[in-house]
Amino acid sequence: xxxxxxxxxxxxxxxxxxxxxxxxxxxxxxxxxxxxxxxxxxxxxxxxxxxxxxxxxxxxxxxxxxxxxxxxxxxxxxxxxxxxxxxxxxxxxxxxxxxxxxxxxxxxxxxxxxxxxxxxxxxxxxxxxxxxxxxxxxxxxxxxxxxxxx
Numbered sequence: 457x458x459x460x461x462x463x464x465x466x467x468x469x470x471x472x473x474x475x476x477x478x479x480x481x482x483x484x485x486x487x488x489x490x491x492x493x494x495x496x497x498x499x500x501x502x503x504x505x506x507x508x509x510x511x512x513x514x515x516x517x518x519x520x521x522x523x524x525x526x527x528x529x530x531x532x533x534x535x536x537x538x539x540x541x542x543x544x545x546x547x548x549x550x551x552x553x554x555x556x557x558x559x560x561x562x563x564x565x566x567x568x569x570x571x572x573x574x575x576x577x578x579x580x581x582x583x584x585x586x587x588x589x590x591x592x593x594x595x596x597x598x599x600x601x602x603x604x605x606x
Contacts, residue, residue, distance in 0.1 A: 471550045473606065479599075511525055545571065549569075552570075
């Protein structure tokens with residue numbers, strides 16, 4: 457009897473119109489954030505934990521980036537956007553996956569790529585919503601409560 461010659465299934469991951477809770481590990485630090493990406497691609501990350509950073513939001517759009525905390529807004533120039541660190545890297549991953557396809561690997565869908573000098577691996581469920589992100593062995597993100605938003 458011949459082995460199955462089943463084709464590899466693919467999906468186009470959702471990179472806009474979604475909302476997720478992101479549990480981020482970065483070296484010895486942990487963060488819990490809410491991420492939303494609207495239909496136009498505006499990416500917002502609001503930190504919920506740890507308490508000392510709770511309430512800080514980072515907002516990325518095609519033309520600008522800013523941080524907001526307690527009504528105070530900070531807009532960096534292009535030479536100091538690294539201040540936004542992990543948020544910037546996650547934003548750039550979601551920009552990079554636009555229009556790409558993820559291939560099935562043991563029941564999950566995987567997409568690998570690079571942003572600048574950083575390699576990433578992001579996984580998705582069959583709906584195209586994100587499950588996990590590994591970025592350059594330093595940043596690990598577990599997504600939960602993922603949903604499509606309008």
